[in-house]
Amino acid sequence: MLWAAVIRYGNPEKIQEVRPTHRQYLASLREQGKLWASGPFEDDSGALIIYQADSEAEARNLIQSDPFYEAGVFQEIVQLKPWRIVFTPPPA
Secondary structure (H helix, E strand, O other), X not given: OEEEEEEEEOOHHHHHHHHHHHXXXXXXXXXXXXXXXXXXXXXXXXXXXXXXXXXXXXXXXXXXXXXXXXXXXXXXXEEEEEEOOOOOOOOX
């Protein structure tokens, strides 16, 4: 099942410092089949991350294991909801 997380950032001084480790973590989730999509909002106020997880508890665990969470960059999980794909982008 896919889980869409809308996350609000805090602790802005840590974003640039921790971002490389955060992205390595997301890459490892993608390799494990646990990440469907992710990216920050243009204003760097937060991000949308779509996890592949069997339950809400597993999705929350993936969030809480993220270096951004551990560094206090993830200030608030605004929403975490099951998400269904209807359309996907055409192949490049």
